[in-house]
Amino acid sequence: MEHGNDFVISTQGLCKTFSVGGVQQHVLNNLDLQIAEGDFTVIMGNSGSGKSTLLYALSGMDRPTLGKIIFGGEEISEYSNDKLAKFRRANCGFIFQESFLNDNMSIMDNVLSAGYLSKRPRKQVYGDACKYFESVGISKDMYSKFPTQMSGGELQRVGLVRAIINDPKVIFADEPTGALNSANSTAVLDIMNDLHAQGKSIVMVTHDIRSAIRGSRVLYLKDGVILNEISLGNYDPLEEKSRLDKLKCFLDEMGW
């Protein structure tokens, strides 16, 4: 899917400053960005460039120091913590580098603990969870397993199911394959591409080129500003080689 005309997220003059040991660190600097609905946006950049900070700001997990974030037509930058929490449950799904599942709950409970926050009937939520689990290759006999009893790839797939259980407007993924081996990474990225193909907007932070080529648009972040971006179009496995070359070329230009 190409860029749509409707922006699901846009930012104006976004700034984020951290104070570390009394020293101000400007992680995001007056950043303007638009993300179209149905887009698979990849954010790349060197370590400390502000990728994750941008992702967390866009998703309402963190508040900017300055600037506006407009999400689905609503300015969320001034929301209170509780309003942001309610906003996230309705609009955002998250996939983290570490699965960040609750070790004291079964994988089904981890998913349902997010799903039951929606207003949908519980049966429907449970049905969706089963459906999504099946789609990511997790069988019914594993539902009652705990995170400590599963492999990294399985955990990330559970995290993915949890991210989509409430049918969010945007899925935010922070280095989703960072802790996975090649086979598990491919499996997770395939699922994400399937979701994108179904019309989901995805924003993913990664430093892995093989993951980045799955996106339709790649932004390059440096010192808290978007240095440049490249459009790759929708992912097609057959075009993987050419996408890789194109992206490598782009990244070389960016000095990566």
Place this chain on the structure above:
Amino acid sequence: MWSIIKSHFHKGKTGFIITGLFISLSVIMMIVGLSICLGMDGLYYNARNLSNSPDCWISVYENPGEEQALLENILKERDDVELYDVQEIYYFETAIGEDDNNRLSVFNSQGQSLIFNSWLAMNIDDEDNAFKPYLRDSVEKEGYKFYITGNCAETSPISVGDEAVYVNNGVRYEGYIAGIYDDMTRIYHHSNVYVGGDLYQEIAKLSQTDKSIIEEYSINIRFNYTDEKANTLAQQELLGVFVDALNDYNASRLQEDPTAPIVYSSYWTREDFKTGTRGFILLLGTAMIAFAIIVAAIVAIVIAFLVRSSVLDEVRNLGVWKSLGYTTNQLRASYLAIYGVISGICLLVGVVLGIGLMPTFVGIVTNMARLDCSKAIGTNVGGVFIAIFVVVALVSSVVYLSTAKVKRITPLSAMRSNIQTHSFKKNKAPLDKSRITVNAHLGVKSVVGETHRSVMVMAIVLIMSLLCSFVSVVFYNLKVDQSAIINMSAIENADFYIGFYYEDPSPYFDAIHEMDGFEADVICTRVGISIDDDYCYGQLYSSFDHMRTNFLYQGRYPKYSNEILIEEQYAKSEGLSIGDSVNMSMEVDMVKSEKSCVIVGYFQNLIDNARFLGFVDIIDELYDLDDFAFYSQHLIYFENGKAPTIDQLDNVLREVAGGNVQYNGFQRGRDVLNSSFLNTVETAADAVMSVFFSITAIVIALLLVMLIKLKLLRERRNYAIYKALGYTTADVMTQIAVAMVILGAIGSVVGGIVGALTTSPMLSLFGSFIGAGHFSFIIPWGYIVAIVFAIPILIYAVSMLCAIPVRRIEPALLLRVR
């Protein structure tokens, strides 16, 4: 190893502080409780010295004087008599038919008056008095001085400075209460009044002409035994020798002259004071020790939880240390070191506070004993060492046992972050089966998922609610509905106790019988009778049909004059049981009369009031005595709700007398109970209730603060995940509070019910040592329900307050976690 100590300290700061507080609290309670219990004998011995009381005294009347030398010779021959004196005293009989004559009236600030119809005057300014009483309070004013006992002052109530008037043949001797004194042998006898030297001289003059003022003398004796038991035995033995000597003296005089007047005597010892107070003071001391043990148990549970949690958190570090060559014992020693330091500091604080707070607790004992004991009881050094030993032994054993898991940690398990290759963990309370809100369900999952923590919280709440329940049952029965405790006292709860100084009081009783709602009139008297040659006191009644105090706990009430009830403890000590026959004997007019009686039931005697209960004609000769009726009291019963006030009854009797009535005792039954033991019991109830309830609330609150702070520290990551998923601060707080409330509710329901049901059996167990082994307290289910609801509400409120820092956990924390 230092890193383990540092990390443990960092994560468990609040836990350490709270554990430390509990240790100090336990030490304080243990020191005070042990000091009270171990210092009981010392209390009475020291109180005797502080109040300058004799150990016993004898008053002799109808005396020709010769027998005084006889008695003094007995004393002089004894090595164990440290000190004695002989005091001239005057006994007043309110003259029959002459209004107000010899009556002492005291008027308190509330406008109430206390009338002493028959009383005993002693000279406070007597320089030869070796036992000048200790004045706990005194004041100087114009007028004659009167000094009353502390017990009399408190029960009336009378304060120093209150107006007092003695009237003799129309002459008013106006004065005031110049002091309140403590004398352990006189404390329960209101009629013992010290007067100033000037009034005493006046009385001495009056006694020359007024035959209703009887000159007597008292011999006050103090023994040199420092051991309280030896002292008590000496008192009994000496009084026995006195009785025998006077009997022999009377017998020889009657042989010479059958019309010679008999020398009468009365005896008092410190035993009344001891038996009236010892049980309740011991109960307070025992309760404090019990509470100290409970708090120590909580300390053990908390330390076990903290250490186990720390070992689980530190698996990686412990494994690394092991890989470097540290042994299990060395690693366990690091935990012992941490808790050793904490316990040491808190022990020291506890000991200092225990010693410092001792006077406060002694104040409570003082109120219960109605004697100023503030200097009579102090910190018991043995108690301090016991407390230190208990805490050190408890902490080290708990730490040692709780670190057992360190043995199983290997360098390999550390590398795997303790993830097991095989896990049999079960998914308890799955969300897909949930019918409740998601927050409540997550709270439930937290309860079933963290078994150790849940068991700890539940156990502590259970213990505390059990204690609250126990205390509330005790409080209810000591303060609100005292029928159960009265039943154990062997004191009848009639509407009025009344006696008259008239040769024929029948017109007065006839007037009472005519009153509206009159139900019954029962004669009652206290006598000393030998049971199988063992001399003891008993209570006699003309009927057991109207009793409002249910004395009986086994057997039946006597139906015939040869049947008696016997006090259970006494029966046990004498090997007597229901159905046994005993020989009851007493000397009446120097003639020994006997009767064989059958024991038909047992009663309990919490305050050592009587060893047996029987009919007034148990010894016919006793009942036939001319002055029996004169010395007896009548228990007057009115129908339920129809009892007149004391003034209404007084007015009816005044009409009969045509003026003031010459009462030989006139009290409401309730006042008799109050002055006997209920005032003491109520003071104990108030003290126990307020101390225990506030400590329970503090313990639960501190426990929650510790747990929730620890939980927030350990679960930060999970809460950040919840928040990232869309849970609000209120949602997370609710989950925490729900988990605690569930545990609190289970603990409080179980603890409340078990506490209520076990109060009487527990008290019976302790009470059996003081002659009251059959408590059947009423269970105030309303109170229990209130406790069962109040504890979870308290837990909810404290949990929500403690969980407020959840708002500082932000989902962006996950960034930093990564």
